[in-house]
Amino acid sequence: MFDRIRSYRSSSLLAAAVALLASTNAAALDVALSNDDGWSSIGVQAAKRALVAAGHRVTLAAPLDEQSGSSAAINTSGLLIRKERDDDGALEYSVAVAGGEGAEPATSALVAIDVARQRSGRLPDLLVSGINAGANVGAFTQVSGTVGAAIVGLASTFNGSVPSIAISTDPVCADSTPECEARNEAHFARVADFLVAVITHLERKPGFLASEPGLLPLRVGLNINYPPRDVPAGVVVAQQGQTAVFGGGGPITLGLGCYGPCATVPVGTTLPGGITGISPDQAADVRNSDTAAFSAGYITVVPITPDYTADSPLRFKSVFSTLSY
Numbered sequence: 001m002f003d004r005i006r007s008y009r010s011s012s013l014l015a016a017a018v019a020l021l022a023s024t025n026a027a028a029l030d031v032a033l034s035n036d037d038g039w040s041s042i043g044v045q046a047a048k049r050a051l052v053a054a055g056h057r058v059t060l061a062a063p064l065d066e067q068s069g070s071s072a073a074i075n076t077s078g079l080l081i082r083k084e085r086d087d088d089g090a091l092e093y094s095v096a097v098a099g100g101e102g103a104e105p106a107t108s109a110l111v112a113i114d115v116a117r118q119r120s121g122r123l124p125d126l127l128v129s130g131i132n133a134g135a136n137v138g139a140f141t142q143v144s145g146t147v148g149a150a151i152v153g154l155a156s157t158f159n160g161s162v163p164s165i166a167i168s169t170d171p172v173c174a175d176s177t178p179e180c181e182a183r184n185e186a187h188f189a190r191v192a193d194f195l196v197a198v199i200t201h202l203e204r205k206p207g208f209l210a211s212e213p214g215l216l217p218l219r220v221g222l223n224i225n226y227p228p229r230d231v232p233a234g235v236v237v238a239q240q241g242q243t244a245v246f247g248g249g250g251p252i253t254l255g256l257g258c259y260g261p262c263a264t265v266p267v268g269t270t271l272p273g274g275i276t277g278i279s280p281d282q283a284a285d286v287r288n289s290d291t292a293a294f295s296a297g298y299i300t301v302v303p304i305t306p307d308y309t310a311d312s313p314l315r316f317k318s319v320f321s322t323l324s325y
Helices: 011-023 042-053 105-120 138-143 145-154 178-203 207-211 290-295 313-320
Strands: 004-006 030-034 057-063 079-087 090-097 126-133 164-169 221-226 234-237 251-258 273-280 298-304
Touching: 030 042, 030 105, 042 057, 042 090, 042 126, 042 164, 042 178, 057 105, 079 105, 090 105, 105 126, 105 145, 126 145, 126 178, 138 145, 145 164, 145 221, 145 298, 164 178, 178 221, 221 290, 290 298
Parallel strands: 030 057, 030 126, 057 090, 126 164, 164 221, 234 298
Antiparallel strands: 004 234, 079 090, 221 298, 251 273
């Protein structure tokens, strides 16, 4: 069903594959690290430990607290950047705004890039956004703060374009018990090891990357999602799905609006609103979608870019050639 890059059939084979990917000595990189769950959250801390253990120099700057669902929104002033730690081979910062809540994830990623540049005198080799606690596949990718931070990192508008990877996973359990916490810690550590293996693999310049000067092509990044299982079914390069899938179910459409009638109320009336309902989405998804592959237990890799131009834009010349103005 899926064009698999690699199939893992046991936990020992998965561990061996990750070890093989990371076995060849690679250069230590300057890595800017951020996320949207908060600077001290389980995923970004797991990524930090794995990156430092692999010999990379890490500059972590992330929101003071959770700021999920922020897409690529940014704050341009009034930032409160607090140095939280200088140990374990990494500098760590929390980023807030006036009033005390966390800054936008994309803002925090830009801070990580800027501090990393201050440390070395040049742009970092890589921005990593994650590991997010919650998959970012399909249509939910569009509102993801994790992916939004990577998109802003790729763009040259602020600080300059930096190769970027967004990486996410679902927790393996949700109970507030020591056993569940231990399982999730182990799971995020596995995902972090996979992240390091991917970076090591990219450093070797496989495939068409042999002709690229950077770790990835200019203004092209990766959105990686790791399924919540000990042994993934494999790795696939996929296309972002166009439907939204939540909690392992089928495609859904979320209603968002007023909780009551808004159209007929008097001017000046304030009404509560939010998600008003969930219904099945009957639309067919794209082929080779990350949503289908992730649901089937695959690690998905989707190339991403900040370019919003639609495919085949010149076909619209036939539309606007007759426009009168």
